[in-house]
Amino acid sequence: MEGAVVLLDFWPSMFGMRTRIALAEKGIKYEYREEDLRNKSDLLLQMNPVHKKIPVLIHNGKPVCESLIQVQYIDEVWNDRAPLLPSDPYKRAIARFWADFVDKKIYDLGSKVWKTKGEEQETAKKEFIESLKLLEGELGDKAYFGGENLGFVDVALIPFYSWFYAYEKCGNFSIEAECPKLIAWAKRCMQKESVAKSLPDKEKVYEFVLHLKKVYGIE
Amino acid sequence: MATSEVKVLGSWPSPYAMRPRIALNIKSVDYEYIDEKLWEGKSQLLLQSNPVHKKIPVLIHGDRKPICESLIIVQYINETWSAGPSILPSDPYERAVARFWAAYLDDKWFPAVKSVGIAKGDEEKKAAIAQVEEGLALMEGAFGDCSKGKGFFGGDEIGYLDIAFGSFLGWLRVTEKFNGMKLLDEGKTPALVRWADRFCSHGSVKDVMPDTDKLAEFGKMVIAKIRAAGAAAERH
Numbered sequence: 001m002e003g004a005v006v007l008l009d010f011w012p013s014m015f016g017m018r019t020r021i022a023l024a025e026k027g028i029k030y031e032y033r034e035e036d037l038r039n040k041s042d043l044l045l046q047m048n049p050v051h052k053k054i055p056v057l058i059h060n061g062k063p064v065c066e067s068l069i070q071v072q073y074i075d076e077v078w079n080d081r082a083p084l085l086p087s088d089p090y091k092r093a094i095a096r097f098w099a100d101f102v103d104k105k106i107y108d109l110g111s112k113v114w115k116t117k118g119e120e121q122e123t124a125k126k127e128f129i130e131s132l133k134l135l136e137g138e139l140g141d142k143a144y145f146g147g148e149n150l151g152f153v154d155v156a157l158i159p160f161y162s163w164f165y166a167y168e169k170c171g172n173f174s175i176e177a178e179c180p181k182l183i184a185w186a187k188r189c190m191q192k193e194s195v196a197k198s199l200p201d202k203e204k205v206y207e208f209v210l211h212l213k214k215v216y217g218i219e
Numbered sequence: 220m221a222t223s224e225v226k227v228l229g230s231w232p233s234p235y236a237m238r239p240r241i242a243l244n245i246k247s248v249d250y251e252y253i254d255e256k257l258w259e260g261k262s263q264l265l266l267q268s269n270p271v272h273k274k275i276p277v278l279i280h281g282d283r284k285p286i287c288e289s290l291i292i293v294q295y296i297n298e299t300w301s302a303g304p305s306i307l308p309s310d311p312y313e314r315a316v317a318r319f320w321a322a323y324l325d326d327k328w329f330p331a332v333k334s335v336g337i338a339k340g341d342e343e344k345k346a347a348i349a350q351v352e353e354g355l356a357l358m359e360g361a362f363g364d365c366s367k368g369k370g371f372f373g374g375d376e377i378g379y380l381d382i383a384f385g386s387f388l389g390w391l392r393v394t395e396k397f398n399g400m401k402l403l404d405e406g407k408t409p410a411l412v413r414w415a416d417r418f419c420s421h422g423s424v425k426d427v428m429p430d431t432d433k434l435a436e437f438g439k440m441v442i443a444k445i446r447a448a449g450a451a452a453e454r455h
Contacts, residue, residue: 069318073314089298090280090286
């Protein structure tokens, strides 16, 4: 179970944040290594030769790639505390479905919100909110998607909250106005130390997005 | 257990729809298979069962709400009928490796296979074929790592990655046929060539693997439709 844990990451990555939260929930000590994505380390290229992407979790020298696969791995290895997936197979399938939904929709739509303008941006905003509303529906009256505690879907989704401010500024809209229950959920998650210390400051993320817009030549 | 207790909504040409069926066969679970002719439109049952994505496959188990997404369904089947042979490895690291390659196949490799079919011009086609071959080289390596000298990615028996990859063999063979070339090749991917034969003749697979010629006919129809839609879009 024990053994060296290293996380190759990049501070604004929502995907890296998921793994940080999972490690924190389980109380696992690890070495955090910041990657410069314009100048990827030899270690990163060696540990993730297929995708060359962060995050990469290295446990006892062996790499695990892809954030949701890492979260499941962490849950299965450190299975004696803070379970992230439910034990019931049906509930697990539902949790996996919604985490997969977050992967399929939220990142791409969120990206379109800050990268585009005009009609394209309006369409992206609309679809983005629609997706968040579906997630709100799944949350229902529960405190967390995982029930009384953080679960797989909470970990999959909450990192995007650190980017909401940037999306709102770029898209000139309020996510809270459209999805108040989801924002209430997000604030509840932020009360947890594992989440609060894993997410970057929203102003910093916004600054980073503005910098990216310059780099990509997006007005 | 009554046959109607477990239903799979699928579509015979879909590689994704094969996956739950193989998993249920491995577990010796009886099920009712409902075939959707997606090219004729989506049934009410499908739209009700998967309102979020409106896609097959869908697993309906008793009176539970339906489960969607082929690999999620496979994991559900594995965990629910836990008495049968295990589909995922028991070691968490090996599980992570199997999940990694399955995700790679779904997210990167099979889209490359599809783009060979709809490529416009030689350059595009060559690039797509190169991607497919690169992926096969990676999978040849993965087979060496995962199989540990046994016949399947899962070892002695078919496992998660065998199901994920093997379900694409029909369309891979159609692609080979349409382009008059071998992608799974004795020279470059010898282990995969033998694995493919083993997989396709396996008891849990052979009745759900579509016939290559039938799939090729279907493929021609799909490609023609995509080309027509593309041409129509270009005219406007």
